[in-house]
Amino acid sequence: MAREVRLSTPLRCEDVVDLNIGDVVYLSGIVYTARDLAHIRIMDYLREGKSPPEDFRGAALFHAGPVVRRKGDMWEVVGVGPTTSMRMEPFSETVLGRLGVKAIIGKGGMGENTLNALKRYCGVYLLSPPGCSVILSKAVRRVLRVHWLDLGIPEAIWVLEVELLGPLIVAMDSHGNSIFREVRERALTTLSRILRE
Amino acid sequence: MRVIDRKTFYEIALEVVKRSCTRIAPDAITLLRSAYENEKNPAAKRLLEAMIRNAELAVEEDKPVCQSPGYPVIYINFNDDIRIEADIQKIFQKAIVELTKQGYLRPSIVHPITRSNTGDNSGVGVPDIEIGYNPEADFIEFIVSFKGCGAELANVVKVLTPFQVGRGGIGIKRLILEAVANAGGVPCPPVAIGVGIGGQVHTAARLSRRAVSIREWTDANPDPELAELERRLLEAVNSLGIGPGGIGGNTTALTVKVEMAYTHTAICPIAINFHCWVARRCGARIYHDGSIQYIYALHR
Numbered sequence: 001m002a003r004e005v006r007l008s009t010p011l012r013c014e015d016v017v018d019l020n021i022g023d024v025v026y027l028s029g030i031v032y033t034a035r036d037l038a039h040i041r042i043m044d045y046l047r048e049g050k051s052p053p054e055d056f057r058g059a060a061l062f063h064a065g066p067v068v069r070r071k072g073d074m075w076e077v078v079g080v081g082p083t084t085s086m087r088m089e090p091f092s093e094t095v096l097g098r099l100g101v102k103a104i105i106g107k108g109g110m111g112e113n114t115l116n117a118l119k120r121y122c123g124v125y126l127l128s129p130p131g132c133s134v135i136l137s138k139a140v141r142r143v144l145r146v147h148w149l150d151l152g153i154p155e156a157i158w159v160l161e162v163e164l165l166g167p168l169i170v171a172m173d174s175h176g177n178s179i180f181r182e183v184r185e186r187a188l189t190t191l192s193r194i195l196r197e
Numbered sequence: 198m199r200v201i202d203r204k205t206f207y208e209i210a211l212e213v214v215k216r217s218c219t220r221i222a223p224d225a226i227t228l229l230r231s232a233y234e235n236e237k238n239p240a241a242k243r244l245l246e247a248m249i250r251n252a253e254l255a256v257e258e259d260k261p262v263c264q265s266p267g268y269p270v271i272y273i274n275f276n277d278d279i280r281i282e283a284d285i286q287k288i289f290q291k292a293i294v295e296l297t298k299q300g301y302l303r304p305s306i307v308h309p310i311t312r313s314n315t316g317d318n319s320g321v322g323v324p325d326i327e328i329g330y331n332p333e334a335d336f337i338e339f340i341v342s343f344k345g346c347g348a349e350l351a352n353v354v355k356v357l358t359p360f361q362v363g364r365g366g367i368g369i370k371r372l373i374l375e376a377v378a379n380a381g382g383v384p385c386p387p388v389a390i391g392v393g394i395g396g397q398v399h400t401a402a403r404l405s406r407r408a409v410s411i412r413e414w415t416d417a418n419p420d421p422e423l424a425e426l427e428r429r430l431l432e433a434v435n436s437l438g439i440g441p442g443g444i445g446g447n448t449t450a451l452t453v454k455v456e457m458a459y460t461h462t463a464i465c466p467i468a469i470n471f472h473c474w475v476a477r478r479c480g481a482r483i484y485h486d487g488s489i490q491y492i493y494a495l496h497r
Contacts, residue, residue: 065303065305108443134251
């Protein structure tokens with residue numbers, strides 16, 4: 001039976017193993033946004049033996065790029081919502097294994113590499129409602145920091161303080177279950193039946 | 198001959214670009230509401246509820262519906278009696294840059310190879326412009342369409358041989374259903390699917406984007422055969438059960454739109470173009486007497 005759970009960062013393994021696909025999470029604490037270019041630069045840094053700009057152990061990593069406005073010295077988040085997670089599939093092993101991220105938030109789901117890494121390193125994939133940046137940005141309290149603005153506003157790492165970010169649906173859990181895999185297998189079975197008819 | 202001066206047209210462009218990023222077309226809202234009514238998966242129903250509420254809040258709070266502005270295409274129909282005294286692409290570029298500065302559009306346009314962001318959504322070829330001609334109308338009209346790019350990632354283009362088209366076009370149906378199954382949640386379902394068939398590859402691609410960008414999603418194709426094809430494809434797509442957000446459910450697609458051109462005897466080009474549920478499609482019709490009407494579809 002699906003549950004509703006409130007979690008705070010930093011996340012521990014025991015927070016994550018309790019979650020099963022279908023559960024709904026509201027997350028408070030800190031989330032770090034990262035898209036393609038931030039991932040690529042993190043990989044470069046690690047290869048060169050440099051440290052990434054944040055300690056991601058126990059972190060929630062949000063595949064997102066916000067709409068922001070400058071307000072004096074501060075940034076105001078006008079909107080923030082998920083981008084397509086599948087583009088970040090090549091980085092899962094590093095993100096979950098080496099960096100120690102515990103929750104990936106995004107949309108569209110991820111593949112088998114990620115599912116294996118979630119199981120191996122005790123992590124979870126949370127689906128946030130796609131295209132719902134007005135609702136999601138209501139959970140953002142403030143922008144704490146931003147790194148790598150030279151990559152452009154969407155691709156920078158935004159460090160956001162959030163309160164009850166959600167609803168986030170547990171779509172891939174740490175036990176090897178994926179809603180996306182189940183849905184895809186059913187779709188392919190239906191597809192072959194339709195094409196036979 | 199009526200002449201629309203540069204300043205007047207810029208103001209209209211500014212208003213329409215702003216409307217198209219802060220609201221979604223009413224026909225899409227209608228379809229989302231019926232998807233919500235029909236949804237049996239509680240988690241998927243929750244996503245649909247969030248989508249509808251988010252679209253309402255965007256209008257109330259004057260904010261962009263989605264954080265990603267997607268990629269802009271402007272569809273314009275001219276005629277002989279009304280002339281715009283300006284470079285259309287530059288005017289829209291200026292409006293887009295201005296609304297980016299005001300925080301309505303996230304700067305998201307980059308060089309395709311270096312990935313360097315221009316910082317204001319300007320760039321070579323942006324916005325894309327498609328020009329049409331409608332000599333009978335007593336108006337000129339345009340649609341601004343910002344289409345999200347998660348949806349683009351799922352697109353498929355293929356040139357089929359006559360053998361691959363198969364009996365009754367079964368090969369086309371197979372290609373579309375495989376694209377939907379492989380796409381899963383990537384294109385932000387519930388989606389609209391534009392299918393362009395015929396011509397050469399560029400024709401099919403152009404038609405596929407037009408299909409989901411200049412028609413109301415609730416309309417029926419005036420060609421009865423294509424209308425029937427659209428209805429059957431929608432039913433088949435939704436039987437796959439991908440559902441809202443890709444987490445399983447009754448509505449995978451809100452609509453399927455097919456546009457066709459005749460092709461060469463050797464080939465059948467086909468383009469499958471996904472549009473996320475965020476139907477940012479708004480335009481204006483400027484009449485000969487100078488009056489303006491906001492629209493969500495182009496006259497056919």
